[in-house]
Amino acid sequence: MILALAAQAAGAEGPAVPAHPARVVSINLCTDQLAMLLAAPGQLVSVTWLAGDPAFSAMADHAGAYLANGGRAEEVFALHPDLVLADIWSPPDTVSMLTRLGIPVVQFPPGESMADIRANIIRMGEVLGTADRAAAMAAAFDARLAGLVRLAPPPGARPRAATWAANAYASGPRSLTGAILDAAGFANVAGELGIEYGGTLPLEALVWAQPDIVITAESAPGASRAEDVLRHPALAGLRVEAGLADADWTCGTPFVLDAVARLAAFRAKPGP
Amino acid sequence: MRQPLLLGLLAGLVAALFVASLAVGPAGIGLRGSLAALVAGGDGPAPLILREIRLPRALLGLLIGAGLGLSGAALQGFLRNPLAEPGLIGVSSSAALGAVVAIYSGASAAFALALPVFALAGALLGVLAILALAGAAARTLTLILAGVAVSALAAALTSLVLNLSSNPYAAGEIVFWMMGSLADRSMLHVAIAAPFILAGGIALLTLGRGLDALTLGEDAAASLGIGLAAMRLRLVLGIAAVVGAATAVAGAVGFVGLVVPHLLRSATGARPARLLWASALGGAAVVLAADVATRVIAPERDLKLGVLTALVGAPFFLHLIRKTAREAA
Amino acid sequence: MTLLALDRLTVRRGDCPVVDGVTLDIAGGELVGLIGPNGAGKTTLLRGALGLLPAAGFSSLAALPAAARARHAAWLPQNREIAWPVTVRDLVALGRIAHGAPDPDHPAVDRALAEMGLVPLAGRRATELSGGEQARALIARALAQEAPLVIADEPVAGLDPAAQIATMQVFGGLARSGRGILVSMHDLGLAARHCTRILVLHRGRLVADGAPADVLAPALLAAVFGIRAHLEQAADGLVVQPVALAEAP
Numbered sequence: 001m002i003l004a005l006a007a008q009a010a011g012a013e014g015p016a017v018p019a020h021p022a023r024v025v026s027i028n029l030c031t032d033q034l035a036m037l038l039a040a041p042g043q044l045v046s047v048t049w050l051a052g053d054p055a056f057s058a059m060a061d062h063a064g065a066y067l068a069n070g071g072r073a074e075e076v077f078a079l080h081p082d083l084v085l086a087d088i089w090s091p092p093d094t095v096s097m098l099t100r101l102g103i104p105v106v107q108f109p110p111g112e113s114m115a116d117i118r119a120n121i122i123r124m125g126e127v128l129g130t131a132d133r134a135a136a137m138a139a140a141f142d143a144r145l146a147g148l149v150r151l152a153p154p155p156g157a158r159p160r161a162a163t164w165a166a167n168a169y170a171s172g173p174r175s176l177t178g179a180i181l182d183a184a185g186f187a188n189v190a191g192e193l194g195i196e197y198g199g200t201l202p203l204e205a206l207v208w209a210q211p212d213i214v215i216t217a218e219s220a221p222g223a224s225r226a227e228d229v230l231r232h233p234a235l236a237g238l239r240v241e242a243g244l245a246d247a248d249w250t251c252g253t254p255f256v257l258d259a260v261a262r263l264a265a266f267r268a269k270p271g272p
Numbered sequence: 273m274r275q276p277l278l279l280g281l282l283a284g285l286v287a288a289l290f291v292a293s294l295a296v297g298p299a300g301i302g303l304r305g306s307l308a309a310l311v312a313g314g315d316g317p318a319p320l321i322l323r324e325i326r327l328p329r330a331l332l333g334l335l336i337g338a339g340l341g342l343s344g345a346a347l348q349g350f351l352r353n354p355l356a357e358p359g360l361i362g363v364s365s366s367a368a369l370g371a372v373v374a375i376y377s378g379a380s381a382a383f384a385l386a387l388p389v390f391a392l393a394g395a396l397l398g399v400l401a402i403l404a405l406a407g408a409a410a411r412t413l414t415l416i417l418a419g420v421a422v423s424a425l426a427a428a429l430t431s432l433v434l435n436l437s438s439n440p441y442a443a444g445e446i447v448f449w450m451m452g453s454l455a456d457r458s459m460l461h462v463a464i465a466a467p468f469i470l471a472g473g474i475a476l477l478t479l480g481r482g483l484d485a486l487t488l489g490e491d492a493a494a495s496l497g498i499g500l501a502a503m504r505l506r507l508v509l510g511i512a513a514v515v516g517a518a519t520a521v522a523g524a525v526g527f528v529g530l531v532v533p534h535l536l537r538s539a540t541g542a543r544p545a546r547l548l549w550a551s552a553l554g555g556a557a558v559v560l561a562a563d564v565a566t567r568v569i570a571p572e573r574d575l576k577l578g579v580l581t582a583l584v585g586a587p588f589f590l591h592l593i594r595k596t597a598r599e600a601a
Numbered sequence: 602m603t604l605l606a607l608d609r610l611t612v613r614r615g616d617c618p619v620v621d622g623v624t625l626d627i628a629g630g631e632l633v634g635l636i637g638p639n640g641a642g643k644t645t646l647l648r649g650a651l652g653l654l655p656a657a658g659f660s661s662l663a664a665l666p667a668a669a670r671a672r673h674a675a676w677l678p679q680n681r682e683i684a685w686p687v688t689v690r691d692l693v694a695l696g697r698i699a700h701g702a703p704d705p706d707h708p709a710v711d712r713a714l715a716e717m718g719l720v721p722l723a724g725r726r727a728t729e730l731s732g733g734e735q736a737r738a739l740i741a742r743a744l745a746q747e748a749p750l751v752i753a754d755e756p757v758a759g760l761d762p763a764a765q766i767a768t769m770q771v772f773g774g775l776a777r778s779g780r781g782i783l784v785s786m787h788d789l790g791l792a793a794r795h796c797t798r799i800l801v802l803h804r805g806r807l808v809a810d811g812a813p814a815d816v817l818a819p820a821l822l823a824a825v826f827g828i829r830a831h832l833e834q835a836a837d838g839l840v841v842q843p844v845a846l847a848e849a850p
Contacts, residue, residue: 055440166441167441167444167574168455168456168574195572199572200572200573200574201572202297202298202455202456202571202572202574203325203455203456204297204298204299204321204325204326205298205299205571207299207317207320207321207325208298208299208301208317208318208321210317220439220440220441221438221439222376222378222437222438222439222442223375223376223378223380223381223437223439224375224376224437224439224441224442224445225375225441225445225448226439226441226442226444226445227439227441228456229456232324232325232456232458233324233458233459233460234320234321234324234325234458236320236324237317237320246440352682352684352685481698481702481703484695484698484703485695485698485703486684487682487683487684487685487687487692487695488678488682488683488684488695488739488742489678489680489682489684491648491653491676491678492676492677492678492682494653494667495651495653495670495671495674495675495676496671496695496696496698496699496746497667497668497670497671497672497698497699498667498698499667537685537686538686541687541688541691542685542686542687542691542726543685543687543691543703544685545703
């Protein structure tokens with residue numbers, strides 16, 4: 001017992017990951033979606049309840065086929081998984097608890113670029129033992145992305161866009177949203193203003209920067225003060241489009257290309 | 273110091289800070305350019321920034337600061353206690369609870385005035401709870417303990433409402449409601465807050481004679497012809513209107529009503545009536561200065577206004593507690 | 602001239618009368634001492650007469666509208682509260698609130714300061730004065746009110762002997778100038794020496810009313826206060842010195 005604890009404290013390797021897992025549980029919205037896309041029939045047992053919420057999940061329609069979990073160690077353990085899929089930012093206590101209970105946990109980095117998404121698809125295929133399927137999906141992703149990127153204007157001719165969300169949050173070029181914006185053929189105003197990943201872009205700075213288009217999220221259900229700023233009268237002179245659903249840009253999955261296509265359409269269509 | 277001189281100096285300071293509030297911002301427009309854009313308009317984003325972003329922010333700083341300073345001075349005079357302050361005794365938290373209920377129930381979306389009205393009702397409950405718990409001639413300890421209890425309850429209920437909201441951003445907004453901010457407010461917010469703050473402020477400014485008389489205690493004040501019941505009603509409604517409307521649009525900005533009367537007390541000869549006007553101007557100066565500071569120190573961080581006022585105010589509070597304890601000993 | 606008339610004034614706390622059917626008149630020129638043991642109802646009687654407490658029966662003062670009442674009677678509560686560090690001049694000026702605003706430059710304020718010997722202290726913070734000086738400043742505040750009637754609740758409690766005598770002399774001087782003064786007090790010696798008239802309150806009832814020499818008799822002192830006192834008619838007035846508890850009857 002003492003030896004076992006000492007081994008864990010020393011950071012020994014966790015339980016071995018099976019080559020062909022049979023009961024897979026995902027405890028993160030993004031691994032939920034990749035797993036639903038790539039798992040063999042019957043292999044995936046449970047996804048998070050968020051995966052069934054159309055406000056956040058691009059695969060809400062599919063999530064009903066799986067048990068919903070809240071991501072807590074106790075309920076996950078009760079499902080007797082032989083593999084748990086998590087994000088590297090999943091609660092560390094949950095992950096270490098599952099590992100201690102002998103359940104292998106594979107953690108995926110969040111996809112923050114098109115290359116990340118591709119890598120995550122391939123890795124998910126390897127982990128689930130469905131590498132062929134993953135390779136095909138990655139190839140389709142590459143092809144569609146290349147097609148979209150071909151339509152984008154060259155640097156210098158691109159319209160300047162800012163994504164602007166609740167609490168005046170703007171996404172920088174090194175975020176997934178920034179990658180979507182770039183693929184859709186826009187220059188990112190947040191990047192001009194020194195925002196690399198994402199951060200507060202004060203309303204005044206936004207108006208002063210005079211972007212060609214401000215892309216906001218669709219209104220979340222219920223009211224909030226955080227979203228007041230998206231209706232501020234000072235935005236009156238700018239083109240504001242509620243162009244991004246959270247479901248599209250929350251996770252690095254092939255569905256981000258839907259968002260790219262939708263944004264590219266704003267570029268084609270003249271402003272109001 | 274003579275009262276007209278003091279008020280003149282304070283008014284000058286407020287005017288300078290108001291102009292600074294118009295001139296400072298992430299868009300480097302400059303003082304001359306700012307004023308020209310504000311007054312003359314013209315093309316480009318500058319007039320829009322001045323008129324729709326900076327002007328409402330400066331006006332709210334002026335109104336809210338004046339209201340909070342005035343509320344602190346009136347409450348202290350009425351309770352004869354230098355530690356009485358709307359934030360410390362839980363009135364601001366109660367107002368925030370009312371505002372949060374208005375926003376997240378959807379009432380304010382249906383009817384813009386629901387926001388200040390709900391916040392006013394929350395503030396009213398807070399003041400009444402404090403007066404019921406601590407009594408009108410509240411001892412410091414009772415007052416502070418009652419304030420802690422009311423604040424804790426209001427903050428817990430605010431948090432509960434935010435957690436139960438269906439909106440994903442709601443839960444994170446507790447920081448705004450507890451710390452306050454003037455960032456990105458619009459003329460709509462000025463329009464819904466100003467009438468309440470002005471009406472409440474006028475009600476509080478008429479209390480001067482009664483507050484002076486209360487220097488001698490309630491019995492003596494009553495024997496001087498002061499109607500205490502009517503005065504208490506006006507005070508409670510005035511504070512609720514000012515703090516309710518201020519909190520509805522800017523969150524709970526603490527310590528202004530504590531620090532400002534304390535700093536100006538000796539300059540006004542400690543006369544509560546004189547302190548009312550001086551604290552209104554002083555409060556406006558403090559909030560305008562703190563709001564400009566949030567933009568200068570960390571423009572990209574959305575630094576909360578209440579963080580600055582608390583950083584300055586909390587040490588004052590500790591100093592006043594020590595002083596009060598020494599005097600009681 | 603009658604400045605205060607009470608007719609069967611009764612103040613109840615719950616069902617129990619704390620002041621029970623008190624009838625009296627006070628005229629200008631009188632310095633009236635109200636005495637009685639603790640709990641006799643002295644403060645309640647004074648506050649009831651002033652209209653600060655709901656009372657049954659009649660009080661000529663309570664019957665006045667609040668503004669007129671403030672110009673007719675000045676009230677000095679026992680606790681001598683001075684909530685803020687105002688100057689003595691500003692404190693005295695608070696008496697002018699009865700007539701409108703507390704104007705520190707009003708001649709009545711200067712007169713009150715002079716009358717109470719406070720001119721040298723006029724610029725000092727009232728909260729920094731000694732207890733005796735504060736008591737004088739608060740009396741000056743009452744004088745600035747320019748009311749013909751002054752009612753004070755234990756104005757000499759907690760003061761040193763010199764301040765007690767000085768205070769009673771001030772009240773004596775005010776009475777001689779034509780004002781009516783009603784003060785409650787515990788010190789029988791001071792009451793006997795300085796008051797022109799003494800009221801004795803016992804369990805809410807007025808049990809004696811008259812000149813000190815007539816009222817302060819051994820039987821009353823034993824029955825009301827439970828004490829025996831040394832009584833001596835000196836050349837300049839009555840001397841009363843309580844010396845022992847009265848033997849149980």
